[in-house]
Amino acid sequence: MSNDRRSFLKAAGTAALAAGSLAGTAALARPARAQDTVSWRMQALWDPGTTPQKFEERFVARVAELTDGGFQIELFAAGQIVPAAQAFDAVRGGAFQMMKTFDGYEAGKIPAFAFTSTIPFGFPESDQYEAWFYERGGLELAREAYGAAGLHYIAPSVYGEEPIHSKVPIESIADFQGKKGRFVGLASSVMAKFGIAVSPLPTSEVYSALDKGVIDLADRGDLTANYEAGIGEVAKYIVLPGVHQPTTATSYVANQRAYDALPEAYKAALAVAAREVSGALRQHILVQDVEVLEKYKAQGVTVSILSAEDILANRPKAVEAWQAATKDDDLAKRILDSQMAFMRQLGILA
Numbered sequence: 423m424s425n426d427r428r429s430f431l432k433a434a435g436t437a438a439l440a441a442g443s444l445a446g447t448a449a450l451a452r453p454a455r456a457q458d459t460v461s462w463r464m465q466a467l468w469d470p471g472t473t474p475q476k477f478e479e480r481f482v483a484r485v486a487e488l489t490d491g492g493f494q495i496e497l498f499a500a501g502q503i504v505p506a507a508q509a510f511d512a513v514r515g516g517a518f519q520m521m522k523t524f525d526g527y528e529a530g531k532i533p534a535f536a537f538t539s540t541i542p543f544g545f546p547e548s549d550q551y552e553a554w555f556y557e558r559g560g561l562e563l564a565r566e567a568y569g570a571a572g573l574h575y576i577a578p579s580v581y582g583e584e585p586i587h588s589k590v591p592i593e594s595i596a597d598f599q600g601k602k603g604r605f606v607g608l609a610s611s612v613m614a615k616f617g618i619a620v621s622p623l624p625t626s627e628v629y630s631a632l633d634k635g636v637i638d639l640a641d642r643g644d645l646t647a648n649y650e651a652g653i654g655e656v657a658k659y660i661v662l663p664g665v666h667q668p669t670t671a672t673s674y675v676a677n678q679r680a681y682d683a684l685p686e687a688y689k690a691a692l693a694v695a696a697r698e699v700s701g702a703l704r705q706h707i708l709v710q711d712v713e714v715l716e717k718y719k720a721q722g723v724t725v726s727i728l729s730a731e732d733i734l735a736n737r738p739k740a741v742e743a744w745q746a747a748t749k750d751d752d753l754a755k756r757i758l759d760s761q762m763a764f765m766r767q768l769g770i771l772a
Contacts, residue, residue, distance in 0.1 A: 460688060462495045462680065463518035465509055467672060470499040473646050473710070474703065477579075478522060481674075481699045488691035495520065506624070514572050519680040522579075524672050525564075526607020529747070533754035534567035535607070536747045537761060538578075540667045542612035543733065543740035544761070548704055550768060551669040552580040558764050563757050564673070574681040577696035578671035581704040582711075583664035587648060587657035588639035589632060592726055595665070595736045604628055604640035609666040612743040616736070632656040641666050645718075646710045654721040661726050665733055741771070
C-alpha cells in the first residue's frame with residue numbers, strides 16, 4: 423500500500439460482487455467500487471476467546487483499516503455458521519464468503535492439500551515453510567488446488583510446531599509403536615508408518631478421548647491453545663519437537679466468485695493483512711510457548727525432547743509416506759517435488 427492509500431483505493435477498478443446466501447446461492451450485487459462498502463462473512467477454525475481467534479479479529483480489523491472501512495468482514499468462530507466439517511462446501515456454495523481452514527482436513531478428497539498444511543518430518547523452521555509459499559511458487563500451487571473447487575486461496579498463516587500430548591512416556595520415535603493416536607491430514611499417514619493406530623477425531627473430541635483412554639496420544643493445536651483447552655489435565659506428557667507437524671499452515675480461503683468481484687485494492691488488503699497476521703501470530707506463539715511450558719510443568723506435565731539424530735534417522739520412512747500420499751495425483755506430485763527440491767537446497771534432505 424502506498425502512503426496515499428486513499429487515492430490508491432479510489433483508483434481501483436470495478437467488479438461485480440458475488441454475495442453468498444445462507445441457502446448456498448451466490449447472487450450478483452451491483453458493481454463494487456473501491457470506495458463502496460463490501461460486507462463479507464468469515465468462519466474461523468477456532469473457539470471464541472482463544473488466542474488464534476484473537477488474531478483473526480486482528481485480521482478482519484486490519485482489512486477494514488487498509489480499505490478505510492470499505493471492506494468489512496464479520497467474523498464467526500468455529501461452528502457458528504456451519505459445523506466445521508461443512509465449511510469447505512459452504513464457502514464453495516456461497517453460504518458465506520470466506521473461511522480460515524486447515525487444508526489437511528480435505529486431503530482425502532484433494533491430495534495436494536496434504537502438503538499445503540504441514541509436512542511431517544519436513545521443514546523444521548516456519549520461515550522455511552513460509553518461504554516455500556512466497557518464494558518458491560507455493561501460493562500459485564495452492565491456488566491451483568483450490569481453483570478446481572471454485573475457491574480462491576488467499577494466503578497462509580504459518581507458525582511453528584504443534585506438540586504431541588501423551589498419556590504415556592515417549593522418549594524416542596520407536597516408542598510410538600503400538601500406541602493409539604489422533605492425527606489428521608498427512609500426519610495420519612506418516613504417523614501410521616511408525617506403528618500408531620490413527621484415529622482422525624475432530625478437535626473437539628480430543629480432550630474426552632484422552633481422558634477416557636480411547637487414545638494414548640494426540641495432536642490438537644499449539645501449546646497455548648491446548649493448555650487453554652485443559653489438555654494438561656488428561657495427558658501428563660508432552661513430546662517435542664512435534665515431528666508430526668513441525669511447521670503449520672492454516673489458510674485464508676474465499677469463494678472464487680466473491681473474490682473475483684472485489685476491487686483490486688480490496689484483494690491487496692486481504693493479502694497484506696494475511697501476511698502481517700501470519701508473522702504476528704508466529705512471533706506471539708514463539709513467546710507464549712516458553713511461558714506456557716512452565717504452566718504445564720506446574721500441572722505435573724513432563725516434557726520429553728526427541729533427539730535430532732532420532733528424527734534424522736527416521737525421516738526416510740516419512741518420505742516414503744509423503745510419496746504414497748500423493749496418490750499419483752499430478753498436482754500433489756508437483757507440490758511435493760517442489761518442496762523436496764527446496765528441502766535439499768536447505769540441507770534438510772540428502
